[in-house]
Amino acid sequence: MGVCMGRKMRINLSKLYWLTENVSKSSAKLLREILDYYNLKYDIIYAESPDLEQVVVMRKDSDVIGYENIDTKKVRKECKGTIVELFDGYETAFTCINP
Numbered sequence: 001m002g003v004c005m006g007r008k009m010r011i012n013l014s015k016l017y018w019l020t021e022n023v024s025k026s027s028a029k030l031l032r033e034i035l036d037y038y039n040l041k042y043d044i045i046y047a048e049s050p051d052l053e054q055v056v057v058m059r060k061d062s063d064v065i066g067y068e069n070i071d072t073k074k075v076r077k078e079c080k081g082t083i084v085e086l087f088d089g090y091e092t093a094f095t096c097i098n099p
Helices: 014-019 027-037 072-078
Strands: 007-012 044-048 055-059 065-068 082-087 092-097
Touching: 027 044, 027 055, 027 082, 027 092, 044 072, 072 092
Parallel strands: 007 082
Antiparallel strands: 044 055, 044 092, 055 065, 082 092
């Protein structure tokens, strides 16, 4: 993991993932719902999946998911706020929350 100028908060839902047979939402969409519920400011959510070589990218005001070649270690390192990371048991989604 890269060094973060701010803080890091991890949400680990892996035990819930293994209790279910079908997960209906991606980690990125689940993280977005949590952030929106708490009215937290973010621009982009990144998700890393063991199945994909590229990073899943979801912008705040769009349901469209894109796939890009992004250095996620660099993104984490450049975060000056708080990194919020969600692990659903399979995928990891994260974003940078700025004050």
